[in-house]
Amino acid sequence: MKKISTLAVLLLALPAAWAGSEDTYAEFKAMMDRSFKTNGIAAKHRMYQLDFQKSCSQEKQPPKAEMARIEAEQLKTIRYPADGKYFGDWKQGEKIATSGRGLTWTDKTPHDNGGGCYNCHQMSHHEVSYGTIGPSLLEYGKVRGSTDEIIKYTWGKIYNAKAFNACSNMPRNGDAEILTEQQMKHLMAFLFDPASPVNKK
Amino acid sequence: MATKPMRIRASTKDGVTEVKALIAHEMETGQRKDANGAVIPAWFITELTASHNGKVVLASEFGTAISKNPYLAFKFKGGAAGDKVAITWKDNKGETRTDEAAIG
Amino acid sequence: MVNPQKYIVLALAATLGSLPLGASASDKLLDGINEYREALADGNPSELVAAEGEELWKTPRGPKNASLEKCDLGLGAGVVKGASAQLPRFFKDTGKVQDLETRLMTCMETLQGLDPKAVVEAKWLKGEKEKMAALVAYVVTESNGQKIKVDTRHPEMKKMYELGKLAFYYRTGPMDFSCATCHGDQGKRIRMQELPDLRTQEGAAAGWGSWPAYRVSNGQFWTMQHRLNDCYRQQRTAEPIYGSDVTIALSVYLAATANGGKVVTPGIKR
Numbered sequence: 001m002k003k004i005s006t007l008a009v010l011l012l013a014l015p016a017a018w019a020g021s022e023d024t025y026a027e028f029k030a031m032m033d034r035s036f037k038t039n040g041i042a043a044k045h046r047m048y049q050l051d052f053q054k055s056c057s058q059e060k061q062p063p064k065a066e067m068a069r070i071e072a073e074q075l076k077t078i079r080y081p082a083d084g085k086y087f088g089d090w091k092q093g094e095k096i097a098t099s100g101r102g103l104t105w106t107d108k109t110p111h112d113n114g115g116g117c118y119n120c121h122q123m124s125h126h127e128v129s130y131g132t133i134g135p136s137l138l139e140y141g142k143v144r145g146s147t148d149e150i151i152k153y154t155w156g157k158i159y160n161a162k163a164f165n166a167c168s169n170m171p172r173n174g175d176a177e178i179l180t181e182q183q184m185k186h187l188m189a190f191l192f193d194p195a196s197p198v199n200k201k
Numbered sequence: 202m203a204t205k206p207m208r209i210r211a212s213t214k215d216g217v218t219e220v221k222a223l224i225a226h227e228m229e230t231g232q233r234k235d236a237n238g239a240v241i242p243a244w245f246i247t248e249l250t251a252s253h254n255g256k257v258v259l260a261s262e263f264g265t266a267i268s269k270n271p272y273l274a275f276k277f278k279g280g281a282a283g284d285k286v287a288i289t290w291k292d293n294k295g296e297t298r299t300d301e302a303a304i305g
Numbered sequence: 306m307v308n309p310q311k312y313i314v315l316a317l318a319a320t321l322g323s324l325p326l327g328a329s330a331s332d333k334l335l336d337g338i339n340e341y342r343e344a345l346a347d348g349n350p351s352e353l354v355a356a357e358g359e360e361l362w363k364t365p366r367g368p369k370n371a372s373l374e375k376c377d378l379g380l381g382a383g384v385v386k387g388a389s390a391q392l393p394r395f396f397k398d399t400g401k402v403q404d405l406e407t408r409l410m411t412c413m414e415t416l417q418g419l420d421p422k423a424v425v426e427a428k429w430l431k432g433e434k435e436k437m438a439a440l441v442a443y444v445v446t447e448s449n450g451q452k453i454k455v456d457t458r459h460p461e462m463k464k465m466y467e468l469g470k471l472a473f474y475y476r477t478g479p480m481d482f483s484c485a486t487c488h489g490d491q492g493k494r495i496r497m498q499e500l501p502d503l504r505t506q507e508g509a510a511a512g513w514g515s516w517p518a519y520r521v522s523n524g525q526f527w528t529m530q531h532r533l534n535d536c537y538r539q540q541r542t543a544e545p546i547y548g549s550d551v552t553i554a555l556s557v558y559l560a561a562t563a564n565g566g567k568v569v570t571p572g573i574k575r
Contacts, residue, residue, distance in 0.1 A: 035551035039544035046478040053476040103541045131495040171480040225353045269524030272348025
């Protein structure tokens with residue numbers, strides 16, 4: 001079953017990106033293969049795509065049905081906290097949101113990554129150096145409240161954004177093991193805690 | 202370590218000469234560490250003077266707050282096309298360098 | 306006198322102190338940064354690097370004890386003026402599409418007898434790569450003010466363009482990023498850094514046309530190969546090999562998209 005869906009992805013992806021030239025794509029893969037090398041923790045195998053990454057590597061997004069299929073598959077990867085506790089310390093969450101470090105070939109260990117949230121999102125009242133690739137999260141908890149539903153959704157979004165938007169620009173923080181469960185709990189507190197500068201002026 | 206040449210441009214208009222200089226220097230503060238955690242030794246310009254036909258028109262003290270490869274622009278009264286403008290710096294290692302340019 | 310480090314601190318402090326927080330504070334901050342850039346443009350330290358490069362271009366080196374003065378960058382032997390504005394291009398003698406840096410390596414090999422490996426394997430800003438950066442600074446200064454005019458008619462150029470476009474959208478690695486993640490939309494920023502939309506002529510011209518550049522924050526002159534390498538570092542991919550085909554293909558895609566735009570190399574970046 002998995003093989004069939006992979007094939008379907010390929011067929012759907014082909015026409016838009018390279019006008020039916022399978023040769024060009026074979027050449028492209030060969031080029032990528034010989035152009036990159038392992039450096040430190042950034043291993044060569046990082047150049048080999050996952051199925052959904054491939055589907056999302058075109059000028060336009062894949063068709064709706066394909067997006068839905070990816071989202072359903074990604075949703076299955078999400079692990080909710082086993083102890084049922086979603087919130088850590090917002091102060092530590094703020095540090096994680098601010099840090100954009102981790103996972104490059106100049107980083108030493110893969111265990112203390114930042115979330116890089118500010119690269120793309122406005123978050124708190126006092127940090128003006130924020131990116132605009134993602135939507136503003138200012139007053140996130142204040143605006144959305146803290147129902148079980150919104151808490152669970154937010155956890156899922158941080159854990160694997162592709163479960164909600166197949167080709168989202170946002171990394172799969174939990175699924176790709178960029179952040180630990182504890183780090184994601186801190187980020188949750190940063191977003192929801194009324195005392196956090198995300199919500200408090 | 203050999204010093205590198207400065208780029209000096211000078212032009213005069215209405216009796217005022219404007220000098221623009223790019224100075225090649227590391228300007229290392231002594232507060233940075235290299236990849237191995239070892240302190241990179243301080244290395245920066247401490248004094249800089251500029252002269253017009255041998256007469257000092259600018260004397261200044263430099264320090265670690267100034268960037269690598271500093272850019273310096275200043276004006277002085279007087280100066281005519283063809284006159285020489287010279288700039289001399291001295292750094293904390295005792296190196297010194299002088300370059301000159303003709304007013305254009 | 307202008308002191309860049311102090312200048313930015315003051316500019317930031319002044320902006321932060323006097324304004325309400327929110328979107329407008331960000332806009333004002335950006336204005337401050339742009340003002341700072343303009344103040345820098347007058348004294349672009351790339352000139353120092355270019356001067357070294359010019360001397361290196363004319364100095365005999367290598368086993369053949371020859372200079373690079375007969376190097377053909379695409380406009381004929383020894384023609385530097387305007388050369389980088391028409392690169393990358395297809396070269397008959399090598400049978401390859403080459404960017405400025407790989408072409409310079411060819412010249413170093415054929416004219417001077419130097420092994421290109423020494424450049425490929427050197428660390429950024431060190432040894433042979435430092436020399437390469439100086440040569441690049443010299444060559445690109447000679448195209449300042451010209452228009453980007455890359456000839457894509459050759460089949461090999463067409464192919465590289467297609468491969469480069471595929472590379473531009475190629476998502477991979479632990480963060481699922483591609484070039485398009487940051488450079489595939491209009492009017493976006495990463496932190497305070499404005500991101501050109503490299504899919505468009507205007508965006509590609511702003512990006513391709515202003516690199517190689519001097520970065521004031523670290524006092525380093527970066528070639529286009531260095532720029533692309535660091536983009537991939539931030540994408541969290543494996544490392545692209547210096548001068549490898551993916552770097553050439555991406556360069557062709559960017560330069561061809563930018564065609565007609567203005568060359569302002571060497572650029573100056575904060």
